[in-house]
Amino acid sequence: MSHTTTLQPPIAAARMRESNETGKLFWLLPLHALVWTLAAWLSRSNLDTPGDMVENYVWGIEWQAGYAKHPPLFAWITAGWFRVFPHTDIAYFALSSLNAMAGLFGIVALAGRFVPRRLALLAGVAMAISPLYSNLAIKFNANSVLLSVWPWTAYFFVRYMQTREARAALALGVFAAAAVLGKYFSVVLLAALVFATLARPAWRARLIERRTLLVALAFAAALAPHVHWLVVNHFPTFAYADKRTGGSIGAALGRFGIYTLAQIGYLALSFAAMLLMVRERRGEAARLMAASLVKPSLNPDLWWLTLGPLFAVGLIACAARTQMASVWGMAQWFAIAPLWLAVLDRAGIALVPARALRVLGGYWLIVLAVTATIGYLGARRNSDDAAEPRAELAAAAQGMWNQRFGHDVPAVAGSPHEAQSVAFYSRGQTQYWNMGEPQTTPWLHLAGLDQRGALFVCRMGDVHCIVQARWISGEEPEPVSVHKHAWGRELAAREYVFFVVAPQG
Known part of the structure; x- marks a missing residue:
């Protein structure tokens, strides 16, 4: 059995x-x-x-x-x-x-x-x-x-x-x-x-x-x-x-x-x-x-x-x-x-x-429900966190550079958040250089920027960035106005300046 x-x-x-x-x-x-x-x-x-x-x-x-x-x-x-x-x-x-x-x-x-x-x-x-x-x-x-x-x-x-x-x-x-x-x-x-x-x-x-x-x-x-x-x-x-x-x-x-x-x-x-x-x-x-x-x-x-x-x-x-x-x-x-x-x-x-x-x-x-309300009210009030056009600024910068030189921005510097956003919203070809503390970005050097070309991006109100970028680049500022759309609204425009260091050759 x-x-x-x-x-x-x-x-x-x-x-x-x-x-x-x-x-x-x-x-x-x-x-x-x-x-x-x-x-x-x-x-x-x-x-x-x-x-x-x-x-x-x-x-x-x-x-x-x-x-x-x-x-x-x-x-x-x-x-x-x-x-x-x-x-x-x-x-x-x-x-x-x-x-x-x-x-x-x-x-x-x-x-x-x-x-x-x-x-x-x-x-x-x-x-x-x-x-x-x-x-x-x-x-x-x-x-x-x-x-x-x-x-x-x-x-x-x-x-x-x-x-x-x-x-x-x-x-x-x-x-x-x-x-x-x-x-x-x-x-x-x-x-x-x-x-x-x-x-x-x-x-x-x-x-x-x-x-x-x-x-x-x-x-x-x-x-x-x-x-x-x-x-x-x-x-x-x-x-x-x-x-x-x-x-x-x-x-x-x-x-x-x-x-x-x-x-x-x-x-x-x-x-x-x-x-x-x-x-x-x-x-x-x-x-x-x-x-x-x-x-x-x-x-x-x-x-x-x-x-x-x-x-x-x-x-x-x-x-x-x-x-x-x-x-x-x-x-x-x-x-x-x-x-x-x-x-x-x-x-x-x-x-x-x-x-x-x-x-x-x-x-x-x-x-x-709460997050949708927060997003909508931020856009309606044009608050700084809602209206700041970081992705749109990056698109404007990359579009300008592609039109002039036929490729993405090779290197970017300037007001940190704005410059880093230009690098992030790229297709992965843009590097960031910290012009205020260059030792923190040792992968780029000033001589290399002159050779490859670089874009300096500053907020219009960032006087320190504008002065430093003008001195380093030797170029004149180009004003840019950028705005974003959110929740069916066109939000307030923000003002920036570009300094374009053209690639040699």
């Missing part, structure tokens, strides 16, 4: 329903990325007012191992993206949204080390609603690139601590290096991982294991080209970072207090979203979620990963007297939603994954 073991029909059906439910939840995060790509395009007539995103591009296309202000990761990602996709605002917003989505899936993966997969996806849903992974993430720069890197670094850290896998050790080293290559602020993450390792006895034992050397070797190998660049170029990024330090310890403590309060604000919507997905006992769930931040015993592993970065920020910021911005910490809350889920699951408080669709669906409708 033979015996076979089969799943009872009710169990098999339940597992199939769970699998289908998980599959549906998986697609919520890509849809969220699509919604925010559209929302950013509706609300913004330009990429970002400070010009960070076009600056990313003009750095990245030179493929340096480091740049004057920051390490190179986010510039490399930008340059790689626009090797494939068109140089348009919506394509850039798509990159920003996909970066945030990658981070949300990292949060889901981290939560999956502590709770069932069908619940782990709710951690991504809860954090998707936070401003950290939505409207703040749309400006892709040195801060927002960490949204995708930090959660995956933490995931491979936990995976290595739990399994001792060599692959996890290597991945941990590579992702830790990538975090540093994103922004030096990532020393906060590394410090937090050290705190967590020392605080947890099982994790502390990994420090003396041979495989932990793989973490260090992978980290060093991935970081080596940038370290070499730092030494050769006399640590320029350190000098830039040093400008953000100084002041008294009292002022530093005050700034850290403001920074901490801002983090609470960033997380409020995620807290509310998690509660909306609780089946019942919401009052108890809210108390447990709040208590999880002050009671390490509820889940010591995730508690250290959640609060460790905040402790590290406080220590480093106060020791260095750093003038902190609240958005610097936008990537630090990768473990808080997994912590909440683990605590609720341990307490037997049921969550309803199907509610995630309703939570996000309602949120998406609000976002699209």
